[in-house]
Amino acid sequence: MLNLTPMESTTAPTKPQFSPAAKAEIKRLLTHYPNDRNKSALLPVLHIAQAEFGGWVSPEVQDLVAETLGLQPIEVYEVATFYTMFNLKPVGKHVLEICRTGPCMLRGSDELTAHLERITGAKVGGPASEDGFFTLKEVECLAACGFAPIVQVREKYYEKLDTPEAVDAMLTELRNQVHRPILPWEEVGLPNSLKNN
């Protein structure tokens, strides 16, 4: 069984390399585009890179993405720094993306944020909680306004977080999650961040 300890997820190697499984997935992705249009695969490849290297894309990882796609590094930097879904600093094991747009705000996202900061010890936009489990981030509408207030953690939405009990249940579930979800391209191998765990 794999065990990803919180702080291991925050360190990117100096000279990162994609795992064989990730390389295979990138190769498959590139078949979707014309040969001279590798840049079209930049967003999905950045997602793969973020998943491979502990939940964030360091400058070295962005350089690897550029090298892999045959792009200038600046072409990767400008995309990675534009989209908020890419983390540019080390993060905790779980990144809690708290929706702060109108409907969620009306349903208590400010109180939810304050509550999460109090419980986890992490601050929105700041470093991870001391135990390494949680990073808090504010994001715009997650397109699930009918279930506000919402927190997204990777591919999962936690909905109607308007009671302490609902928040506690989410945090307990996340704390007890010792295995990171296996991503599609990992079915044939493991990413670097999970090796030796």
Ligand code: FES
């Ligand atoms: S406003 Fe929060 S999901 Fe739309």
